[in-house]
Amino acid sequence: MPAVAKTTDAAVVAAARTLVERVGADGLSMQAVASAVGVRAPSLYKRFPDRGALIDAVAEAAVADLHAALAAADRAARTPAEALAAMARAYRAFARRSPKGYGLLFTDRGAHAAPAVDSRAAAVAPVLARLSGLVGEQHALSAARLLTAWLHGFVSMELAGAFRLGGDIDDAFAFGLTVLLDGITHWRSA
Amino acid sequence: MPAVAKTTDAAVVAAARTLVERVGADGLSMQAVASAVGVRAPSLYKRFPDRGALIDAVAEAAVADLHAALAAADRAARTPAEALAAMARAYRAFARRSPKGYGLLFTDRGAHAAPAVDSRAAAVAPVLARLSGLVGEQHALSAARLLTAWLHGFVSMELAGAFRLGGDIDDAFAFGLTVLLDGITHWRSA
DNA sequence: ACCTGAACACCGTTCAAGT
DNA sequence: ACCTGAACACCGTTCAAGT
Numbered sequence: 030m031p032a033v034a035k036t037t038d039a040a041v042v043a044a045a046r047t048l049v050e051r052v053g054a055d056g057l058s059m060q061a062v063a064s065a066v067g068v069r070a071p072s073l074y075k076r077f078p079d080r081g082a083l084i085d086a087v088a089e090a091a092v093a094d095l096h097a098a099l100a101a102a103d104r105a106a107r108t109p110a111e112a113l114a115a116m117a118r119a120y121r122a123f124a125r126r127s128p129k130g131y132g133l134l135f136t137d138r139g140a141h142a143a144p145a146v147d148s149r150a151a152a153v154a155p156v157l158a159r160l161s162g163l164v165g166e167q168h169a170l171s172a173a174r175l176l177t178a179w180l181h182g183f184v185s186m187e188l189a190g191a192f193r194l195g196g197d198i199d200d201a202f203a204f205g206l207t208v209l210l211d212g213i214t215h216w217r218s219a
Numbered sequence: 220m221p222a223v224a225k226t227t228d229a230a231v232v233a234a235a236r237t238l239v240e241r242v243g244a245d246g247l248s249m250q251a252v253a254s255a256v257g258v259r260a261p262s263l264y265k266r267f268p269d270r271g272a273l274i275d276a277v278a279e280a281a282v283a284d285l286h287a288a289l290a291a292a293d294r295a296a297r298t299p300a301e302a303l304a305a306m307a308r309a310y311r312a313f314a315r316r317s318p319k320g321y322g323l324l325f326t327d328r329g330a331h332a333a334p335a336v337d338s339r340a341a342a343v344a345p346v347l348a349r350l351s352g353l354v355g356e357q358h359a360l361s362a363a364r365l366l367t368a369w370l371h372g373f374v375s376m377e378l379a380g381a382f383r384l385g386g387d388i389d390d391a392f393a394f395g396l397t398v399l400l401d402g403i404t405h406w407r408s409a
Numbered sequence: 410a411c412c413t414g415a416a417c418a419c420c421g422t423t424c425a426a427g428t
Numbered sequence: 429a430c431c432t433g434a435a436c437a438c439c440g441t442t443c444a445a446g447t
Contacts, residue, residue, distance in 0.1 A: 177372070179365070
């Protein structure tokens with residue numbers, strides 16, 4: 030009757046995150062996760078219905094970290110423009126720190142993508158809020174889509190090694206950020 | 220000695236592309252590809268060293284199609300600004316037409332990503348060329364990175380279902396394109 | 410030259426049995 | 429309650445043998 034628990038949900042997710050960063054989500058095996066927490070693979074199915082659900086949990090943990098990083102950058106800034114620039118840099122820093130975990134956020138994983146959708150919106154909520162203060166509620170959504178699309182595109186291309194034609198990538202990031210924030214701020218009517 | 224070939228490399232890649240669009244690259248099985256071309260799985264290894272190489276070939280075919288779509292849009296336009304807008308729309312249209320194939324282009328697939336890198340640069344070369352005419356060679360690379368990052372980010376977020384807060388997505392695309400092209404065109408010094 | 414069945418290794422998942 | 433070994437299904441890959 031006792032059957033003491035050898036691990037916890039949180040420990041399993043933490044081990045899975047570490048492994049995902051090392052071998053990628055595709056390469057994640059239930060055996061490897063199990064042995065990392067001192068258990069056999071079948072035991073994991075008492076905690077997660079299947080491998081996809083475990084990867085979902087990894088994605089949720091990653092998006093929560095991203096949210097925390099953005100919120101911290103937001104709090105440390107004074108003006109809306111400073112806050113947006115700081116959040117953009119924090120966003121890129123997060124993606125570079127957790128490239129595989131970041132890659133999970135915007136990958137369509139079929140049925141298993143559903144849970145991350147709301148968290149994703151919550152994670153970038155501070156960006157939307159600052160843009161509302163800058164360009165008004167009406168334009169904030171379009172502006173947020175412009176800024177987050179560029180951010181996501183930039184960092185995922187950077188992570189995929191798609192910037193091959195030379196030039197400094199930090200400069201390209203700063204250039205893009207300046208043009209975008211200027212464009213968003215000064216954009217007038219249709 | 221005869222052993223007549225039952226299929227061709229091109230037919231295998233075409234079957235693999237169709238299957239990838241249906242089940243995703245992760246779900247692509249060698250058996251399914253083989254049976255689609257009327258052959259048994261082991262025969263595929265005479266044509267491609269392994270499953271990853273076959274997926275590479277799918278990615279190469281997709282990037283070639285993207286290049287063709289961009290080049291066609293470029294040819295049909297008169298001014299640089301028109302050409303850039305037309306290429307942006309063609310880019311998005313391609314991604315919507317071949318979402319899984321598009322997804323292969325900027326996914327880091329480890330050792331197997333290498334071959335697609337040069338093709339990827341070639342595919343967006345028309346964009347770089349038009350930007351050179353618009354803002355000069357010095358700024359063309361930064362401008363291209365800004366534009367392609369936004370394009371990639373926008374379409375991959377759209378495909379991942381990341382635009383959930385309402386509003387028209389076509390409008391958001393048009394808005395982003397306008398702000399970016401204006402920003403790039405009118406951007407002055409540092 | 411290209412094709413095949415058989416075999417192997419590996420992995421996700423289930424389940425009956427342990428404590 | 430949670431853990432386990434054993435078993436099953438499925439798939440990538442190899443290989444010896446066919447034509």
